[in-house]
Amino acid sequence: MAISRNIFWIAFFASILAAWWWLYSMSLSMNMDLMGRMSMENSMSQMSGDGDIAPMKGMSSFDSMNSGRAMSENTKEVAMPAMSGSMSMDTSITNFLPLAGMWTVMMAAMMLPTMVPTLRSYEDLMVSADGTRIGWLGVLLGYSIVWIGFALFITAVQKGLLSFNIVDMMGKAKSMWVSASLLMLAGAFQFTRAKEVCHGVCHSPMSYFLGHWKTGLNGGVRMGLSLGAYCVGCCWLFMVLGFAGGVMNFLWMGLATLMMVLEKLPQLGHFLVKPLGGILILSGLSVVAFTII
Structure with a gap:
């Protein structure tokens, strides 16, 4: 029993790590830094090859700025495919299916960590309330279905x-x-009241299970769908904040994940909701001040 439990948890956390690794690998393939910005240094390194476009020792500054002399024909042949490849990658990410795939993986990376207290609460009831591992998987499946739907939206x-x-x-x-x-x-x-209601369910999954307990796979899926809906209601604006800093900004992804995880801690989350709100409002006002000044 303990071995089976450990296998499920290892697979769960491995999927989270795999999602983060996939996003990181994707950003590297697009020559992006951790802030989600195109890295000119990486692009230039691809274009330079063995340093063909670097100024030669002793070359005058005028000559180094002269593109006709600084870039050889061989370098141009290397540079143009690299530039066109980067542009094609940028274009492909704006197509619906690749973009939906990116958002789906992002949901796994950011939202699965927030589900740990919920899955732990279900495990606590597996003996006393006739829960099963298949029901545990059902909760996870229902929760994931809701967030995949949000990813498409x-x-x-x-x-x-x-x-x-x-x-x-x-x-x-x-x-x-x-x-x-x-x-x-x-x-x-x-x-808002909407945040209060949704967060009340999310940060106290044990209370939800005690009031809505259903057994088996179907029961687990139904509870997972409901919990996922409350979770979306609680956290959707954290995800929308990706448009403020760039959806491939790892700083935003990390901070948003941390905020959502802390909010859902049973003993701590209730005290963090409004302070986090204040921090976000002040951050917005700071951006306004920076824009005006």
Whole structure:
């Protein structure tokens, strides 16, 4: 029994690590840094090969700035495919299916860690309430289905924002005013009744299970769907904040994941909701001040 339990948990955490690794590998393939910005240094290193475009020792500054002399024909042959490859990668990520795949993996990386207290609570009831490992998997499946649905929805939102030229191809808002508004909106939501209700379920899964207990795979899926819906209601604006800093910004992904994990800790989360809201509002106001100044 203990061995079986450990295998499931190892697989669970391995899937989280795999999701983060996939996102990191994807950012590297797109020549992006950890802030989700295109890395000119990486692009230039691909283009330079063995240093063909670097100024030769003793060359005058005028000559080093002269593109006709500084770049050989061989270097151009290397540079152009590298540049076109990067552009094709940028274009492909704006297509619906690749973009939906990216968001789905991002949901796994960011939201599965927040589910640990829920799955632990279910395990505590596996003996006393006739729970089963298949029911445990059902809860996980139902929860995942909801977040995959949200991934498809936010993919459509990003496509719409891109078509209206509100965000760039990396999903980052082109206007600082939009970024500031998203931060303040996310902060204000922390003080609403909707947040209070959804968070009340998310950070106290044991109470939910005791009031809505269902056995077997179907029962687990139904509870997982319900818990996933509350979780989306609680955290959706944290995900939307990706448009403020860029959806491939690892700083945003890490901070958002940390905030959502801390919020759902049974003994601590209730005390963090409003302070986090205040921090987000102040962050938005800081962006406004920076924009004006």
